[in-house]
Amino acid sequence: MHNFLLLCVLFFNAGVGIYYGLLNGVYSILLSIALISVIRQTKKSKYIEDQLWLHSNEIPPVSIIIPAYNEENVILRTVETALNQEYSAFEVIVVNDGSTDSTLQKLIDTYQLQKTNLLYRDILKTQEVHSFYYSKDIPNFLVLDKEQGGKADALNAGINSSHYPYFCSVDSDSILDPKALLKMMIHVIENPIPIIACGGDIRVLNGMNHPEINTNLPELPDKMLPMFQIVEYLRSFLFGRIGWNAMNGSMILSGAFSLFLKDAVIRSGGYSRDQVSEDLEIVFKLQKLYTHENKPYKISYALDAICWTEVPESLHELGHQRRRWQAGLFQACWKHKSMIFNPRYKTVGLFVIPYFVLLEAPGAFIELLGFIVMPLAYWLGLLSVEYFTLFILFAIFYGVFLSSATILLEEMTIKRYPSWRHLIRLLSYGVLEHFGYRQLNAWWRIQAMYKFLFTSYKWEYVHKLGKSEIKSLKK
Amino acid sequence: MQKILIFLVAIVTISIVGIIVTTFLRRWLHEKRFSRLDRLKVEYEERLEQILKSDDDEISSLRQEIEADPLRFEALEEILFSNFSDDPYFLDTVERLGYIQKYQSIISSNTTAQTKAFAADRIGRFRDNGSIGLLEQCVANSIKNTDLVNAVFKALALIDTDDALKAIITLLPDVLQHRSISQKNAGMVLSTFSSTHLELLLEACGKYQKMQEKEAQLVMLGVISRCDSTSQSIQFCLDILQSEDAEVCVRSLRHLSNVSIENSFDLSTVIEMLNHPKWFVRVQAIRVLKHRLGIYEASKYLFLLKDSAWQVRRNFAEMLVSHKTNALDSMVQIIKGDDNYAKEAIAEAIQMEGFFTELLSYITPESVYYHSAKIILIYLNEIGLVDLENNVDISSYPELTQKTIMELLTEKESKNA
Numbered sequence: 023m024h025n026f027l028l029l030c031v032l033f034f035n036a037g038v039g040i041y042y043g044l045l046n047g048v049y050s051i052l053l054s055i056a057l058i059s060v061i062r063q064t065k066k067s068k069y070i071e072d073q074l075w076l077h078s079n080e081i082p083p084v085s086i087i088i089p090a091y092n093e094e095n096v097i098l099r100t101v102e103t104a105l106n107q108e109y110s111a112f113e114v115i116v117v118n119d120g121s122t123d124s125t126l127q128k129l130i131d132t133y134q135l136q137k138t139n140l141l142y143r144d145i146l147k148t149q150e151v152h153s154f155y156y157s158k159d160i161p162n163f164l165v166l167d168k169e170q171g172g173k174a175d176a177l178n179a180g181i182n183s184s185h186y187p188y189f190c191s192v193d194s195d196s197i198l199d200p201k202a203l204l205k206m207m208i209h210v211i212e213n214p215i216p217i218i219a220c221g222g223d224i225r226v227l228n229g230m231n232h233p234e235i236n237t238n239l240p241e242l243p244d245k246m247l248p249m250f251q252i253v254e255y256l257r258s259f260l261f262g263r264i265g266w267n268a269m270n271g272s273m274i275l276s277g278a279f280s281l282f283l284k285d286a287v288i289r290s291g292g293y294s295r296d297q298v299s300e301d302l303e304i305v306f307k308l309q310k311l312y313t314h315e316n317k318p319y320k321i322s323y324a325l326d327a328i329c330w331t332e333v334p335e336s337l338h339e340l341g342h343q344r345r346r347w348q349a350g351l352f353q354a355c356w357k358h359k360s361m362i363f364n365p366r367y368k369t370v371g372l373f374v375i376p377y378f379v380l381l382e383a384p385g386a387f388i389e390l391l392g393f394i395v396m397p398l399a400y401w402l403g404l405l406s407v408e409y410f411t412l413f414i415l416f417a418i419f420y421g422v423f424l425s426s427a428t429i430l431l432e433e434m435t436i437k438r439y440p441s442w443r444h445l446i447r448l449l450s451y452g453v454l455e456h457f458g459y460r461q462l463n464a465w466w467r468i469q470a471m472y473k474f475l476f477t478s479y480k481w482e483y484v485h486k487l488g489k490s491e492i493k494s495l496k497k
Numbered sequence: 498m499q500k501i502l503i504f505l506v507a508i509v510t511i512s513i514v515g516i517i518v519t520t521f522l523r524r525w526l527h528e529k530r531f532s533r534l535d536r537l538k539v540e541y542e543e544r545l546e547q548i549l550k551s552d553d554d555e556i557s558s559l560r561q562e563i564e565a566d567p568l569r570f571e572a573l574e575e576i577l578f579s580n581f582s583d584d585p586y587f588l589d590t591v592e593r594l595g596y597i598q599k600y601q602s603i604i605s606s607n608t609t610a611q612t613k614a615f616a617a618d619r620i621g622r623f624r625d626n627g628s629i630g631l632l633e634q635c636v637a638n639s640i641k642n643t644d645l646v647n648a649v650f651k652a653l654a655l656i657d658t659d660d661a662l663k664a665i666i667t668l669l670p671d672v673l674q675h676r677s678i679s680q681k682n683a684g685m686v687l688s689t690f691s692s693t694h695l696e697l698l699l700e701a702c703g704k705y706q707k708m709q710e711k712e713a714q715l716v717m718l719g720v721i722s723r724c725d726s727t728s729q730s731i732q733f734c735l736d737i738l739q740s741e742d743a744e745v746c747v748r749s750l751r752h753l754s755n756v757s758i759e760n761s762f763d764l765s766t767v768i769e770m771l772n773h774p775k776w777f778v779r780v781q782a783i784r785v786l787k788h789r790l791g792i793y794e795a796s797k798y799l800f801l802l803k804d805s806a807w808q809v810r811r812n813f814a815e816m817l818v819s820h821k822t823n824a825l826d827s828m829v830q831i832i833k834g835d836d837n838y839a840k841e842a843i844a845e846a847i848q849m850e851g852f853f854t855e856l857l858s859y860i861t862p863e864s865v866y867y868h869s870a871k872i873i874l875i876y877l878n879e880i881g882l883v884d885l886e887n888n889v890d891i892s893s894y895p896e897l898t899q900k901t902i903m904e905l906l907t908e909k910e911s912k913n914a
Contacts, residue, residue, distance in 0.1 A: 066644060080684040141841055
């Protein structure tokens with residue numbers, strides 16, 4: 023038994039060494055690529071001429087689709103920022119997915135909506151649509167009221183009712199920068215390779231109010247949990263997504279703000295109702311569709327198209343969200359397992375999905391095992407305290423290095439947090455997150471893995487408090 | 498192993514310190530730089546009027562001043578951009594200050610493509626017609642560089658002269674072939690010339706057709722399709738309709754659909770397009786014919802209401818409904834039929850064309866259209882498209898009409914019950 027345990031611990035140690043080596047190697051590569059991309063992007067921003075596009079006939083019209091379920095606290099600000107986009111031709115479609123609160127009534131009252139009857143063609147099958155509401159004063163605004171069917175169903179209903187060749191999915195708790203849509207579309211249409219889907223840059227809204235976003239003077243939240251998430255979002259978007267995007271391996275487009283070619287989504291069958299992360303899975307479907315059709319395409323990420331979203335402020339909500347994300351990732355990877363290590367899917371099949379499955383997914387599990395194996399190794403006399411301390415130090419310092427590097431990337435790009443106080447706080451939270459927050463995340467990921475393997479997992483809406491309530495904009 | 502770990506921890510620690518120092522230093526330097534830039538901009542804003550009136554000696558000393566200090570160079574440049582004027586004297590001052598010369602030398606040098614793209618952008622903003630040849634040459638030498646090609650094309654669009662357009666026309670087939678610019682982007686650049694340079698655009702399109710540069714031809718036709726028409730452009734588009742390419746046809750038809758209704762032209766070629774195998778060509782042909790075909794002629798094409806593409810059915814239905822009372826008989830004929838697609842298309846078109854309120858006014862036994870209007874209203878009510886409470890102010894109709902409408906709708910409801 024003793025020998026067996028000894029062997030197990032030795033194998034575990036070797037495995038952990040290889041795992042961390044690979045993981046940190048990938049992170050370092052992604053960071054280096056992101057740095058090069060950011061430098062290029064910064065130079066490019068000095069000569070990009072947006073204004074030519076703003077009034078051009080060549081810019082395609084876009085349907086902004088906002089699915090909403092019990093969002094009475096936040097829906098108005100989201101609609102207002104969507105309607106205030108600096109863009110020549112767009113429509114805003116809110117899909118009220120069977121809300122039981124006053125979401126619909128608030129929209130009716132604020133925009134003086136009138137009920138109307140339109141023929142509804144369910145090109146993508148959805149739950150029944152009860153009625154349509156329109157505003158006489160705002161002709162590009164439409165509200166659909168439908169039976170509850172989940173976010174995927176609501177998005178499909180929005181697609182069915184949209185009129186334009188591109189649609190943009192926006193979460194009902196998100197705020198778009200006034201130029202977000204324009205920036206994203208410029209990115210899409212200036213690319214000679216057809217971009218069929220494009221994600222925007224998601225930032226944390228908590229702690230700010232709306233007018234401040236327009237004047238580029240955001241504030242950081244006072245609470246710790248949103249602060250950790252700000253650093254996390256910066257890291258995820260500024261080096262993770264930029265890095266993968268530069269390698270043509272964009273797989274995760276945030277549901278909070280992404281743009282799609284409508285025809286491509288319809289041909290892929292629309293959003294899947296059986297998926298926990300419908301926004302992730304649709305990208306898998308698009309990759310498959312275009313690879314099978316052998317058409318040139320690109321799925322991309324627009325660094326300068328910014329959307330602000332509210333993040334959970336309680337551990338309960340955060341845990342709920344993280345479990346959903348992780349379970350969604352497992353579910354999508356499992357459903358599309360034929361793509362893993364399939365050279366037909368190039369970067370995505372050979373690197374990105376294997377990275378999710380082999381490096382990202384087991385991370386939490388390895389961390390948990392570490393808590394069991396390390397005392398065991400100590401008991402077996404296999405653990406050198408110096409070695410252990412150095413390893414932990416390295417793991418923490420490398421994490422701090424990644425966070426600090428991301429904050430530098432943020433400085434070099436959008437620089438949305440202009441004061442010195444912001445900078446110091448961001449850097450501090452980049453260090454603090456390694457003491458408790460990361461471990462909590464690991465625990466939620468393990469719970470998600472358990473749920474995925476042993477229980478059924480359904481899509482659920484996350485309730486938004488609308489704490490970052492905003493002042494109304496003048497129409 | 499331990500030594501390796503110590504080494505790694507040391508490297509990472511140094512990197513963290515390096516990054517943090519860089520971040521703080523960068524921010525501090527930027528703050529310093531931008532506050533000085535702001536001060537200089539205020540200074541030059543105040544001096545601008547005087548600068549524009551300066552003689553050669555004064556300009557020469559100012560040039561020395563800004564060339565010695567890059568921040569002064571940038572500050573004055575930004576002020577010149579924000580106060581830009583097409584006045585020849587203004588442009589001459591810009592040139593004498595050395596901006597054009599500097600950017601021209603960057604474009605001619607062996608520097609990176611991004612630096613050249615930046616210089617091209619600046620030349621474009623200063624609308625320097627004299628640099629067009631250089632910009633053209635620059636693209637020809639780096640035809641595969643997307644960033645540079647995009648920047649030069651936009652610069653040429655900003656310059657907005659015949660010469661700039663000619664340069665784009667020359668470069669377009671090659672850059673499209675090398676995938677260094679998207680069709681949309683090329684279209685956007687060309688559309689800045691469209692209103693005043695239609696003749697040149699038509700000439701270029703004809704040239705591309707002869708050269709069989711299909712992609713360039715499509716881009717050019719896309720731009721032409723959105724221009725105001727002339728007799729020359731109408732004839733050009735009618736001629737080009739003979740093409741077998743559906744994309745070419747659809748763009749030509751789009752231009753023809755923008756021709757004002759007072760200008761008539763031969764419709765025979767357009768009518769032929771109603772039988773085109775591609776649905777989007779049929780849709781576009783219907784749009785051209787919408788207000789040009791009388792109800793008698795339009796009725797000959799009722800088969801389009803059974804088209805496999807809903808877009809065709811809907812557009813044709815809208816065309817039919819646009820004839821309003823003249824088309825009532827045709828509408829009734831379709832509604833009495835068993836083709837649900839056609840019926841729905843008509844119902845939707847009645848809404849889209851805003852004919853519903855007019856239709857309600859005929860719901861009175863006194864109206865000659867009463868029977869037809871009644872059949873249509875009953876059908877619309879059956880498929881749930883009538884919502885008098887929310888959509889129509891029924892009190893605005895005469896009392897008899899109101900009564901008849903309510904009777905019709907209640908009759909239907911009691912039948913359902």
